Amino acid sequence: xxxxxxxxxxxxxxxxxxxxFMLLIVLFFYVPIFQAFYWSFFLEQPFGGGSIFVxxxxxxxxxxxxEFWQAGWRTIVFMVTASSLAVLIPLILAVAADxxxxxxxxxxxxxxxxxxxxxxxxxxxxxFVFNPFVGIxxxxxxxxxxxxxxxxxxxxAFITLIAAHVWGGIPFNFxxxxxxxxxxxxxxxxxxxxxxxxxxxxxxxVQLPLIMPQLFLTLVLEFTESVTSAFALxxxxxxxxxxxxxxxxxxxxxxxxxxGYDLSGASTQTAILMVFxxxxxxxxxxxxxxxxxxxx
Amino acid sequence: xxxIDTAIRAAAASITVKGLTKAYDPxxxxxxxxxxxxxxxxxxxxxxxxxxxxxxxxxxxxxLERVSGGKILIGAREVQDLEPKHRGCAMxxxxxxxxxHMSVFENMAYSLKVAGxxxxxxxxxxxxxxxxxxxxxxxxxxxxxxxxxQRQRVAIGRAIVREPGVLLFDEPLSxxxxxxxxxxxxxxxxxxxxxxxxxxxVTHDQVEAMTLADRILILNKGRIEQFxxxxxxxxxxxxxxxxxFIGAPPMNIxxxxxDGSTLRLADGQVVANAPLTGAYQIGIRPEDIVxxxxxxxxxxxxxxxxxxxxxxxSVLAADLGGSIVRIATPFGMDIADRLELDLNFPTSRxxxxxxxxxxxxxxxxxxx
Numbered sequence: 300x301x302x303x304x305x306x307x308x309x310x311x312x313x314x315x316x317x318x319x320f321m322l323l324i325v326l327f328f329y330v331p332i333f334q335a336f337y338w339s340f341f342l343e344q345p346f347g348g349g350s351i352f353v354x355x356x357x358x359x360x361x362x363x364x365x366e367f368w369q370a371g372w373r374t375i376v377f378m379v380t381a382s383s384l385a386v387l388i389p390l391i392l393a394v395a396a397d398x399x400x401x402x403x404x405x406x407x408x409x410x411x412x413x414x415x416x417x418x419x420x421x422x423x424x425x426x427f428v429f430n431p432f433v434g435i436x437x438x439x440x441x442x443x444x445x446x447x448x449x450x451x452x453x454x455x456a457f458i459t460l461i462a463a464h465v466w467g468g469i470p471f472n473f474x475x476x477x478x479x480x481x482x483x484x485x486x487x488x489x490x491x492x493x494x495x496x497x498x499x500x501x502x503x504x505v506q507l508p509l510i511m512p513q514l515f516l517t518l519v520l521e522f523t524e525s526v527t528s529a530f531a532l533x534x535x536x537x538x539x540x541x542x543x544x545x546x547x548x549x550x551x552x553x554x555x556x557x558x559g560y561d562l563s564g565a566s567t568q569t570a571i572l573m574v575f576x577x578x579x580x581x582x583x584x585x586x587x588x589x590x591x592x593x594x595x
Numbered sequence: 596x597x598x599i600d601t602a603i604r605a606a607a608a609s610i611t612v613k614g615l616t617k618a619y620d621p622x623x624x625x626x627x628x629x630x631x632x633x634x635x636x637x638x639x640x641x642x643x644x645x646x647x648x649x650x651x652x653x654x655x656x657x658x659l660e661r662v663s664g665g666k667i668l669i670g671a672r673e674v675q676d677l678e679p680k681h682r683g684c685a686m687x688x689x690x691x692x693x694x695x696h697m698s699v700f701e702n703m704a705y706s707l708k709v710a711g712x713x714x715x716x717x718x719x720x721x722x723x724x725x726x727x728x729x730x731x732x733x734x735x736x737x738x739x740x741x742x743x744x745q746r747q748r749v750a751i752g753r754a755i756v757r758e759p760g761v762l763l764f765d766e767p768l769s770x771x772x773x774x775x776x777x778x779x780x781x782x783x784x785x786x787x788x789x790x791x792x793x794x795x796x797v798t799h800d801q802v803e804a805m806t807l808a809d810r811i812l813i814l815n816k817g818r819i820e821q822f823x824x825x826x827x828x829x830x831x832x833x834x835x836x837x838x839x840f841i842g843a844p845p846m847n848i849x850x851x852x853x854d855g856s857t858l859r860l861a862d863g864q865v866v867a868n869a870p871l872t873g874a875y876q877i878g879i880r881p882e883d884i885v886x887x888x889x890x891x892x893x894x895x896x897x898x899x900x901x902x903x904x905x906x907x908x909s910v911l912a913a914d915l916g917g918s919i920v921r922i923a924t925p926f927g928m929d930i931a932d933r934l935e936l937d938l939n940f941p942t943s944r945x946x947x948x949x950x951x952x953x954x955x956x957x958x959x960x961x962x963x
Contacts, residue, residue, distance in 0.1 A: 486692035489659050494706035494753070495680035504705070508696040 332573060338566035346560075357567040367568065369543070370551040373457075374572075377529060377547055381461045382521035385468030386476075386514065392469070393476040394502060418467065418531025425463035426536045449537070453544025456537045460545055463532050464525060472517045479513030480506060511591045519583050523576055548572050604791040608670035608683065608760035609635040610656060615665035615675075617651050617817075625651050626817035628665060633810075635670075638787050638794045640804040642840070643814035649797045650765055652814070656795060657763050658682050669761060680709075685754035686763040690770060691746045693738040693753070699725070700734040703753045710757075724756045727789075744775045748782075755790065764796040768803060780806055801841050805829070813837050835953035838878045838946060844910060844921040846878045850950065857893075862916030864895045867942050869960050874950040881910065881923040883944035890939040897936050913938070 339357050341350040361367050428434050429449060436447040449455040483506060491501045507514075530549040533539055539546035539554065546554070548568065556565030610633040617626040626648045633639045641649040654660035656667055658679035667675045674682045685706075693702050700721055707717045725731045728748045738746055747767060754762055768776045784807055787794055798804060804811045805825045813820040813828070813836075821833040832838035838846040851858040853871030860866055866877065885892075897913035897920060904926060911922040913936050922938070947956045 484690065484692065486688045486690055487694070489657075490686070490688060490692035490694075490753075491705075492659065492679045493657060493684065493686045494757075495709040496705075497680075500709065505694065508694075511696075 332569075335566045335569040335573070338563060339570045341563060343562040343566075353563075357563050358571075361564055361567045361571065366543070366546075366551070367548075370546050370548045373544075373546065374526060374529075374548040377457070377461065377464075378522060378525045381464045381529075382468075382518065382525045384461065385465045385521050385525070386472055386517050388465060389469050389473035389517075390476050390514070393473050393480055394506065396473075396477055397480040397506075398498075412470070416467070418528050419535050421463055421467045422532045422535025425459060425466070425532070429459045429462070429536075449541075451541055453541055456541060456545045459536055460529065460532055463536065464529060467528075468521060468524075472521070475513050475517055476510060479510035483509050515583075515587055515591055518587075519580060522583065523580055526572065526576055602758040603755060604636070606683070606758050606760045607636040607791055607793045609633060609668075610761060610793065610795070611666075611668040612656075613666040613668070615652075615655065615667060616663045617648070617655060617660070618663045624817065629817070629819060631812065631819060631822060633793065633795065635793050636791045638796065638807060638809045639812055640808035640810075641795060641797045641812045641814060642799065642801060642804040644799060644840075647814040648817035649799075649814050653686075653763055653765055653795060653797045656682075656761070657684050657686050659686075683760040684763055685757055685759035685761070686765065687747075687750045687754050687767045689766040691738070691750040691767075693746060693749055695738055698735050698737055699730060699741070699749050702738065702749055703756050706753070706757050720756055721752075724752045728752050728786075743771050744779060747771065747779055751783075751786070755786075755792070760793060762792040762794045764794065764798075766798055767796075768798070769800070776803075783807060801843070805841070813840065831955070831957065832878070832946065833955050835876060835878070835948050838948070838955075842880060844881050844923070846880050846946070847884075847920045848876050848878050848948070849915070849918055849920070851875050851877050860895065860916040861918070864916065865893045866895055866940050867892055867945055867960065869947075871947075871959065875956075876948040876950050876953070877940075878946035878948060879940050879944055881921045883941060884920070884922045885939040885941060886911075886922060886924055887937050888939060890941040892940040892942045892945070895938050895940070897938050899934055899936050911936070 338350075340352060340354060342353045342357070343350045429436060429447075431437065431440050431447050431449065440447050447455060449459045487505060487509070488501060491505050496504055526547075527549055529547050530553065533545055533547060533550045534553075537545040539550050549572070552565045552568045552572070555561045555568065612629055612631045614628045614630060615626065616624070616628050618624040629652075641652060643649045651660060655662050655675075656669075658674070658677060658681075662675045665675070666673055669682060669684070694705065697705065703721045703724060704717045707720060712720075721734070722731070725734055728751060730745070730748055730752060733741060733745060733749075738749065741749065750767070768779055771779060780803060787807075796803070796807060808825055810822060810824055811828050812822045815836050821828055821837050823831075823833075828837060829841055832841065832846070835848055839848060849860060849866075851860055851866060851874075853859075853869060853873055853875060855872050856868060856870060857865045858867045858869050858871065858875065858877065895915065897915040900912045900914055900919065902912070903910045906926060908926050909924050911924060913920050913922060915938070920938070922936075942960060945960055947959045948954065949956055
C-alpha cells in the first residue's frame with residue numbers, strides 16, 4: 300500500500316505545490332465573488348469614497364426590475380437552446396466519425412484548437428459571416444429583401460449569437476464525445492450485431508447509454524459556460540441590441556456596472572447569477588448524475 | 596430435458612467451409628484456401644498459437660469479418676454474404692462483452708427484444724435459460740455486480756437463449772483463474788451434452804481442446820495441420836507442429852540420421868533400428884520413455900539436468916546429445932543423486948517425421 304507519507308515525506312511540500320494554483324483561484328475567483336456578495340448589501344458610490352449598508356434593498360430593487368427578468372429569461376432561452384445544440388451537433392458528428400475514423404493525435408489537436416480561440420475573436424468573425432450585406436446570407440437578402448436583418452430583427456440577432464456559440468463549442472464537445480464512443484470495446488458492437496441489432500439500433504441501445512458520462516460532462520460544462528461566455532459574443536456582435544433583444548444577464552451586469560455605474564446593482568445581479576448557476580449545476584448532478592452508470 | 600434443450604438440438608446445423616480465404620492484402624494472407632466440414636451437433640475446438648488465424652475463422656463464420664473468397668454454408672444455406680443476424684449463430688466473447696448498462700435479464704433478453712418477440716414469451720425463455728445456468732437469482736443485477744464465472748454464464752445464456760443453430764466461443768475461458776477455468780470447462784462439457792448445439796470453440800489452450808472437443812482442428816499460419824479426435828491427435832500427430840503443441844510436457848523431438856539399418860542421434864548413439872537413410876526427426880512422449888528398464892528399443896545414456904516433482908509424477912529433464920529430453924516418471928523414483936540416466940525409447944512408441952516438411956511418416960519404422 301502506498302500511503303501519503305511515502306509519496307511526500309515533507310508535509311509542507313504538497314501544500315507548496317498546490318499554492319500557486321490556489322493563489323490564482325483565490326485571487327481571481329473567490330475574492331471577487333466574495334466582494335460581489337459583500338457589495339450587494341451596500342450602496343456603493345460610483346467614484347469611490349464610502350458606502351452605506353442597505354441590507355436587502357439592492358435585491359428588492361433588482362428583483363422588481365422588469366428588465367432584470369427579461370434578461371434572465373433571455374439567458375435561460377440562450378442557455379437551453381445554445382447548449383443543447385452545442386452538444387447535439389457534435390454528438391451527431393462524433394457518431395458519424397466513429398463509424399470509420401480512428402483519430403490520430405495531431406488530428407485531435409487540430410480539432411481542439413478552436414476551443415482556444417477567444418470568444419471576442421469568434422464574435423468578430425461571426426459579425427462578418429452573418430453580416431446582412433456581405434455575409435453568407437447576403438444572397439438571401441437579395442432574393443427576399445429584409446428577410447435576414449440581425450441589426451433590426453431581435454430574433455435574427457439571437458440566432459446569430461446562438462450560431463456563434465455553438466460553433467465555438469463544437470470542437471471540444473466533439474473530441475470528448477468521440478473519445479467516449481471510441482472507448483466502447485469493439486466486441487460490444489459485435490455482440491450487439493450478433494444479437495441482431497442494426498447500426499441505428501446500436502446507437503440508441505448501446506452507444507448512447509455507454510457515453511452517458513461524456514454526455515453529462517459536456518452538458519454540465521455547456522450549461523454553465525453558455526451563461527457566462529456569451530458576454531464576449533454579445534459585446535462584439537450585437538452589443539445587446541437591437542432594442543435589448545440580446546441583452547443576457549452577463550451583458551446587463553456589465554452595462555449596469557461599467558456604463559451605468561450602478562455598482563451595487565451589478566454586484567447584486569452577479570450574486571443572483573452566481574447562485575443560479577450553482578443551483579443549476581447542483582440540480583444536474585442531483586437528477587442526472589446519479590443515474591449515470593460509469594462502469595464499463 | 597426442457598423445451599430450450601430440445602429446440603437447440605433441433606436447430607443444430609452443420610458448417611461447411613469451401614475454399615475459404617482471408618487476406619488483408621496480397622502480401623498478408625491470414626487464411627489460405629481452406630476446406631473443412633463440421634458436423635451438426637459436433638463440438639469442434641479450433642486450436643493454434645496466437646496469430647494462426649483461428650479467431651479470424653470464427654469471425655468469418657459469425658459474419659463479423661468479411662471473407663476474401665470461398666463459401667461458408669450453415670446447414671444447406673450459403674451465408675458468407677449475409678449479415679450476422681441472418682446466420683443463426685450466437686457468440687460468446689473472450690471479455691464476455693455484456694452490456695454494462697443492462698441487467699442480466701435485459702442482457703439475455705436483448706436479442707429476443709430486437710427480434711420483436713412478445714414480452715411474456717421473452718420472460719419465459721430467459722427464465723428457463725437462467726434456471727438452466729443457475730442464474731435465476733441474479734436476473735436483476737448488473738454485470739458489474741457479478742463474479743467472473745457468473746458473467747461468463749450470462750454470456751453463455753445470452754447466446755443460447757436465441758436457440759441458435761451454431762454456438763461460437765472465442766477464447767471464453769482465458770479471462771478466468773485456473774480453478775474457475777476448470778469448473779467452467781466441466782460446465783461447458785455438461786451443457787453441450789445437454790443441448791447438443793453445433794459448437795465452434797476457439798482457444799490456444801491444449802487442455803481445453805483435449806477435454807472439450809469431439810474433434811480438434813489445429814491451425815498453423817492459417818493452414819489445417821490436423822483435424823481429428825483428441826485421442827487420434829495425441830497418439831498419431833500428423834506433424835511435428837501438432838506433436839509439440841499437444842501434451843504437457845510436449846512430445847520430445849530429436850534429430851536423427853539413418854545409415855540404412857539404424858537411426859543415430861547427433862552424438863552417435865543408436866536409438867532404433869530402421870531401414871532408413873538420411874535425416875529425420877523422431878518424437879517420443881515423455882511418459883513413453885523407460886528409465887533403467889528393459890524395453891524393445893536401444894539403451895541410450897543421458898545426463899540428468901533437473902527434476903520437477905509434481906506430486907502425481909515427476910518430470911526429469913536430461914541432456915541427450917545436446918538436446919533436452921523430458922521424461923515423466925512415477926513420483927519418488929530414486930534418482931536424486933545420479934548424473935547419468937539409462938534411457939530406453941520403445942520402438943513401438945516412436946513417431947517418425949520428415950526432417951524437411953515436419954510431416955509424420957506413419958509405418959516407416961514398422962510401428963503403428
